[in-house]
Amino acid sequence: MRNQPSHHHSAKEKNQPLLNTLFKSVAGLIGIVVLLVGLILALVFQPEISALMPTVSSELSPALADNDTALTDQIIDGKDVDTGLLAGDGLEIVKGNCTACHSSALILQSGFTREGWHEKIVWMQETQGLWDLGGNESIILDYLATNYGPKESHGRRMPLTGIDWYELKD
Numbered sequence: 001m002r003n004q005p006s007h008h009h010s011a012k013e014k015n016q017p018l019l020n021t022l023f024k025s026v027a028g029l030i031g032i033v034v035l036l037v038g039l040i041l042a043l044v045f046q047p048e049i050s051a052l053m054p055t056v057s058s059e060l061s062p063a064l065a066d067n068d069t070a071l072t073d074q075i076i077d078g079k080d081v082d083t084g085l086l087a088g089d090g091l092e093i094v095k096g097n098c099t100a101c102h103s104s105a106l107i108l109q110s111g112f113t114r115e116g117w118h119e120k121i122v123w124m125q126e127t128q129g130l131w132d133l134g135g136n137e138s139i140i141l142d143y144l145a146t147n148y149g150p151k152e153s154h155g156r157r158m159p160l161t162g163i164d165w166y167e168l169k170d
Contacts, residue, residue, distance in 0.1 A: 044129075084108055090143030093136050101130070107148055114145035 074081040083095055083104035098107060101124075112120065118141055124130035133140060 086147045088143055088147055090139040093139050094143050097133060097136060097140060101128070107144065111148055111151040112144070113150060114141050116150075117141055117144040117148075 075087045078087050079085065080087060080091060080095065083099055085091060085094065085104050085107060094107070095104075098104070110120075121130065121133065121137065121140070125132070
């Protein structure tokens with residue numbers, strides 16, 4: 001009897017493709033997790049990173065740097081083109097501080113008193129990592145209270161007055 005080649009593979013050889021597939025899947029999953037963690041860290045630390053980076057105007061030629069308004073202050077129909085915020089004293093400071101972290105839509109849809117806006121700033125500083133606004137805080141509060149104060153209610157209509165009511169009878 002001759003030695004016949006064995007047609008059955010060892011368990012190790014059978015599991016090799018399965019192990020390669022498993023290894024590739026785990027490596028891919030780790031890559032995705034690393035990307036997600038990087039994205040989360042970038043979002044969380046974005047204000048700190050932005051503070052360290054030079055502004056666009058400081059990188060431009062002196063001729064363009066003096067003309068910042070051509071780059072950032074386009075006002076059409078009384079509103080800033082970039083944000084939709086109303087033109088007014090303090091707009092650029094609000095844009096620079098508020099929209100560094102969130103959309104201007106949060107401002108546009110809100111309507112607080114000066115005290116209410118101050119409470120929001122304190123809340124953002126205590127819970128969201130907002131930096132100390134220093135002397136800009138009063139400018140920001142003035143702008144927000146003036147342009148985005150409490151809104152008139154457009155909900156329920158005013159109660160009817162001056163009507164002679166009568167009783168319905170069956």
